[in-house]
Amino acid sequence: MSKEVLYSSTRGDKGCIKASQAILRGLAPDGGLYVPDHIPHLEKTLGEISGLSYQETAYEVMKLLLTDYTEEELKYCISHAYDSKFDTEEIAPLSEAGGAYFLELYHGATIAFKDMALSILPYLMTTAAKKNSIQNEIVILTATSGDTGKAALAGFAEVPGTRIIVFYPKHGVSPIQEQQMVTQKGQNTCVIGIEGNFDDAQTGVKKIFTDPELAKYMDSKGFQFSSANSINIGRLVPQIVYYVYSYGKLLKEGRIAEGDPINVVVPTGNFGNILAAYYAGKMGVPIAKFICASNSNKVLFDFFKTGEYDRNREFVLTSSPSMDILISSNLERLIYHIAGDSSETDAKYMKELADNGKYEITPAMREQLKNFYGGYATEEETYKTIADLFNNASYLIDTHTSVAAAVYNKYKEETGDKTVTVIASTASPYKFTRSVMNALSKGDDNKDDFALADELCALSGVAIPDAVTSIRNAEIRHKTVVEKTEMESAVKSFLGI
Ligand SMILES: *Cc1c(COP(=O)(O)O)cnc(C)c1O
Secondary structure, eight states, X not given: OOOOOOEEESXXXXXXXOHHHHHHHOBOTTSOBEEESOOOOOSSOHHHHTTSOHHHHHHHHHHHHOTTSOHHHHHHHHHHXXXXXXXXXXXXXXXXXXXXXXXXXOXXXXXXXXXXXXXXXXXXXXXXXXXXXXXXXXXXXXEOSSHHHHHHHHHHTTOTTEEEEEEEETTSSOHHHHHHHHTOOOTTEEEXXXXXXXXXXXXXXXXXXXXXXXXXXXXXXXXXXXXXXXXXXXXXHHHHHHHHHHHHHHHHTTSSOTTOOEEEEEEOSSSHHHHHHHHHHHTTOOEEEEEEEEOSOOHHHHHHHHSEEEOOSOOOOOSOGGGOOSSOTTHHHHHHHHTTSOHHHHHHHHHHHHHHSEEEOOHHHHHTTTTEEEEEOOHHHHHHHHHHHHHHHOOOOOHHHHHHHHHHHHHHHHHOOOOOEEEEEOBOGGGGXXXXXXXXXXXXXXXXXXXXXXXXXXXXXXXXXXXXXXXXXXXXXXXXXXEGGGHHHHHHHHHTO
C-alpha cells in the first residue's frame, strides 16, 4: 500500500482533504485549485502496463491518486464509464499518420476528449457523496468553450442526486456543438447561453463558487455546488490514464523500447489535458517534451517564451473554439508546482492576474519549464495541415488536432528532434464539419452542417458518428440566453430558490 494522497488548495494553507472531498468541492473555497501533496510513482513497470487493457490501466493510475476510494468503488466507476458508450473497445486508439502517433480521444458519447474524464466523473462524484454522507443535492456548475458542456450533460443527465447547469458563449461555439447542448434531455439539465466569451463564463462560474453567502443560502435549501470543469481534480486524474496507456501501446507494438522517451503534443486551452501529461510524467512515463500547442489566442506560447503571462490582448474567435481561452485555469497548478509547491507564491501571482491581467515568473521557475515547448498555429496553418494530412496520408483530423499537428511540424523543423511523438487528437472531425470542409476546399455557405457532414462522409469514407446523426432532428429544449452579469440569478431560477 502506498501512502495516502491528500489534497490542498494552490492558494491556501496546507489544510488537507481526501480525494473524494476534493472531487465533491471542485474548487477550493479560497478560489484555488486542489493539488495532490505528492505524486506517486506507478507500481507496475511500463512493460507490465503494456499488457493491460484501458480499464486495467485506469485502475493502476487512479488507485494511486484517489486513495480514499476502495478497490471495489474504483472498479465499479471504471467499468461503468469505459464501456460501450465508446465506439471502440480500445477506448483510446493510436493511429500512425504523417510521422506521428495520433491518440484518438474522441470515441466517446459526445465525440471530444472531454468524454475521457466526464464519462467517469459522475460515478466518482456520486460515490464521493455516498462516502461522505452528503444529503444535499449536488449542483454541477460548468463553463464550457463547447465540448465540456455536452460531455458533462451526457454524463450527469438523470443521475439521481445531481443537477447540472452549463454556461456557454452564445456566439463562440460551432453549430454542431450548440445543437448537441441545446437538445440535451433530462429533467436535471439546464443549458444557458451567455452574451460573452468563455473567459466570462469561467470567471462567472468561479465567482458563484467562491461566494460564501451564496453557499450558505444554497445549503439552507438543500443544495451544494461542484464543478465538472478541469479545475476539478476528478477531471484531471482520469486524463492521466491515456498518456500511460499510449506509452504502453507504443511499447506493445514495438515502436519504442521500454524506457525510451516520447514527446507529447497537446492542443491546449484551459491547460487541463497537458497538465495531465505532466502528471503522467511525474508518475514515471518517460516524456521528454511537453509541446503545448495554441491557436491565435497564443497567451501560453508567449508565456513559455518570455515567462510573462499576459491576458491583456484581444480575444480571437478561431476555427478551434474549444481553445479560444485567455485565462488557462490549470496553469495555476503548474505554477504552484514549479514554485516548489508554494501556495504563497501561487496566490501572489493569481492576485496579480486578477488585478492587472498579468504576472511574470522568476528565472528559477522558468528553469523548471525546460521540458515545455510552446508553439502556435495560425488559421491558415491549421487548414493547410488538415488538407495535407488528408491528401498525403488519407487521415482526417479536426481543427484542434490540426493546431497540434501544425505546431509539431514546426517544432520538428526547428529542432530536428526525431523522438517518437504522440499527438493528442481531441475531437472528431464531425464536430467541426464546416471548418474541416473549408480546409479541404469543399465548404459551401448554402449548406447546413449536417448536409456538409454527409459530403464529408462521402469524401473521406469516415462514418458519421451517432452523436451527430442523433441530434439532427432532435427537439431544441434549452433556449435561455443571459447577460454575463445574470448568471447567478439564472442558477437560482433553475433551482427554484
Ligand atoms: C477542451 C478542448 C481542448 C483544450 O483542452 P484543455 O484541457 O482545456 O487545454 C482542445 N481540443 C478540444 C477539442 C477540446 O474540447
